[in-house]
Amino acid sequence: MRKKIYLASFSLLILILIGGVFYSLPYYVSKPGMAKELKPIIKVENGYPEKGNFMLTTVxxxxxxxxxxxxxxLSKYDEIYPLDEILYKKETEKEYTVRQLYLMSGSKMNAIDVAYHKAGKPVHYKYKGIYVLNVLPGMPAYGKLQAGDRVFKVDGRTFPSSEKFISYVAKKHAGDQITLTYSRNKQTKNVKLNVAKFKEDPSKVGVGISLVDDKEIIVSPHVVVKTDEIGGPSAxxxxxxxxxxxxxxxxxTKGYQIAGTGTISDDGTIGPIGGIEQKIIAANKAGAQIFFAPNExxxxxxNYRDALKAGNEINTKMKIIPVxxxxEAVRYLEKLPKNSKKMVK
Known part of the structure; x- marks a missing residue:
């Protein structure tokens, strides 16, 4: 009898422990990630070689x-965030992931724009339609469109920007029907939707999608930036x-291991990011010798002051540079003497 009770108790304990893995709490946790060399990720056609490395840092x-x-x-450098600090109101986790991937896409586009203009190379853009970030519950598009869809026609018409698309739909009346042509998983589809009033603002109508421009940057020489499933704008x-x-x-690079972080706008301004302390730890573990931090x-x-504090706490030998x-970063690197030491991996 005792043996049966023991086995039942043990089995229950195992189920509770396993359940703890799959039961989600209303929080997100972030931890130090990695520092990843950019040479394997970014390829400019006939690009020049480099002796050192630039590295992105992640959480x-x-x-x-x-x-x-x-x-x-229990960990000093792990961070806990309430759900509403990460997800927008009514945003699903899938929509959050799509938003992060879009932000990464935007950061790549700005990075290409800034670099090519600095190098005196021409930059052009091709508008492809609109990119759906999320769909509002209770609105006509809910259950028919989803985050990540690319809408490129309305009633058979194309538009030169998302503003023109919004303007076209805004002129409709509640109950009017429109046809959207969109792509999902490389397949083209059509969906008919009735325009409706927004509950938050009945004076406006729409189909209930949050959207941004979907455009392609065209440059020569050609460049490929492979980011897979890395999200966010901080690289x-x-x-x-x-x-x-x-x-x-x-x-x-002049033979140095150079890490850093920060958003980039199309005018070259570097913006702050989250998790700077965790990125300092990642860069330090990867053997970075220089770390660029947004100076704000x-x-x-x-970010720079927080990076300095974290660097001092872990006794890093990295030079932490505010930018x-x-x-400003390019000028710093141009004045940097060549690294006479063997490159640290």
Missing amino acids: RMGRANIYSYLGAK GFMFSLEIYNQLTKEDL KGSKHS DSFN
Whole structure:
């Protein structure tokens, strides 16, 4: 009898422990990720070689279960975020992932734009339609369109921008029907939707999608940036350095391992990101010798100051450099003496 009770208790305990892995808490946990060399990711056609490396840095972000939550509580450099700090209102996890992938796509485009303009190369854009970020529950598009769809025609017509698309739909009346032509998983489909009033603002009508421009950047020489499933905009600045370095004869790495982080706008401004302390740890583990951190114009609570603090706490030997713009980073690298030491891996 005792043996049966023991086995039943043990089995229940095992089920509880396994259940703890799959039961999601209303939090996200982020941890130090990795520092990844950009040469294998970015290829400019007939690009110049480099002796050192530029590296992007990442954090690992995921929905918390009981164990990851407790682990984060005990770890100094793990961060816990309430669900509403990560997801937009009514945004699903799938839509969050699509949004992050779009932000990565936008950061790549800005990085290419900045690097090619700096190198004196022509840049052109081709508008492809609109990209669906999320679909509002209770609106006509809900259950018919989904995040990641690319809409390129309305009633058989194409538009030169998302603003023109919105303007066209806004002129309709509640109950009017429109036909959207869109692509999903490389297949083209049509869907008919009745325009409806927005509950939050009945004076406006639409089909209930959050959207952005879907456009392609066209440059010569050709460049490929392979990011797979890496999301978010924080690698944009480092992308721009790697692309520019392959476009120009002078090697800006000069034999150094150079990591960093920051968003990049199309005018070359470097913006702040989350998880800077975790990225310092990732870069340090990868043997980076220099780390670029967004300076935020010298703000007291800038990424740079947080990076300095984390660097001091882990006794890193990396030089942590504050930067506000792409041009500022390039000037720093141009003045940098060549690395006389053997490259650290």
